[in-house]
Amino acid sequence: MTQERQIEAIISPPPYHWVGNGFKVNNFMPRGIQSNSRMSPFFLLDYNAKMYYPPSSEKRGVGVHPHRGLETVTIAYKGKVAHHDSEGNGGIISEGDVQWMTAGRAILHKEYHEESYVKEGGDFQMVQLWVNLPAKDKMTAPKYQEIPAETMGKYMLDGGKGEVNIIAGTYENAKGPASTFTPINLFDVRLSKNASLSFNFDETHNTAFLIIEGHALINNKEKAPQDHLVLFENKGKNIVLEALEDATILVMSGAPINEAVYPYGPFLMNNEEEIQQAFEDFHNGEFGELED
Ligand code: MN
Numbered sequence: 001m002t003q004e005r006q007i008e009a010i011i012s013p014p015p016y017h018w019v020g021n022g023f024k025v026n027n028f029m030p031r032g033i034q035s036n037s038r039m040s041p042f043f044l045l046d047y048n049a050k051m052y053y054p055p056s057s058e059k060r061g062v063g064v065h066p067h068r069g070l071e072t073v074t075i076a077y078k079g080k081v082a083h084h085d086s087e088g089n090g091g092i093i094s095e096g097d098v099q100w101m102t103a104g105r106a107i108l109h110k111e112y113h114e115e116s117y118v119k120e121g122g123d124f125q126m127v128q129l130w131v132n133l134p135a136k137d138k139m140t141a142p143k144y145q146e147i148p149a150e151t152m153g154k155y156m157l158d159g160g161k162g163e164v165n166i167i168a169g170t171y172e173n174a175k176g177p178a179s180t181f182t183p184i185n186l187f188d189v190r191l192s193k194n195a196s197l198s199f200n201f202d203e204t205h206n207t208a209f210l211i212i213e214g215h216a217l218i219n220n221k222e223k224a225p226q227d228h229l230v231l232f233e234n235k236g237k238n239i240v241l242e243a244l245e246d247a248t249i250l251v252m253s254g255a256p257i258n259e260a261v262y263p264y265g266p267f268l269m270n271n272e273e274e275i276q277q278a279f280e281d282f283h284n285g286e287f288g289e290l291e292d
Pocket of ligand 1: 065067072109111
């Protein structure tokens, strides 16, 4: 019999803060989990819970800023998010789509609400993850992967009871399109009421679920409410996820990067000297150019 993987904590949304004027986020990582490394390779998780934006003519989002040493992964659940970067890449994503940007050695980008969505107004809900890069890959060339929902790996439950959209990694025989630097499983799971699924990740891989919509029941006993993060222990294998009502769940699991973590603002490096170097390179214009 497979040993059950137990819950370590069910974490309530930490107090929100604004990123620019377009992202009202609960910082589940590192703040909610109170650690820079507990969920490695995932360093940051900003969650904009579902909210309504009235029609407007203002620009909403965050202007040009740099990154180094990490990847930003943006998942749109409601509304439309646009992105442009100094490598000339850009795109617009809406419900179910993902932008996977590798900052690597240097990038400038801006992130904002797509203009026609701003004019029309409507619900907005999104997640941004920062995925750490191992020391040997921190200075890799910048890269952009656009991952529309229809390009994701798909595992369908019998009888139309739900689906697993595989962004990265594998579930059953379905494989996600994202290329990653370290082993990662990242799934957008949609379940109808009373449907259930099980997951068997390597027990050394740090694993958490974010309940985006609906309520879930974990291992047939613990209730996980909407907008909460479920953090699992690193022992045991099998996790059973059941939807108590129609539910959307973000499943994150990855092999930890066992290296020192030194975050500062938009940079994620291994030590203070590398952070100082990042600021120096940024001020010397080595991050490229991008108009606001
Ligand atoms: Mn950014």
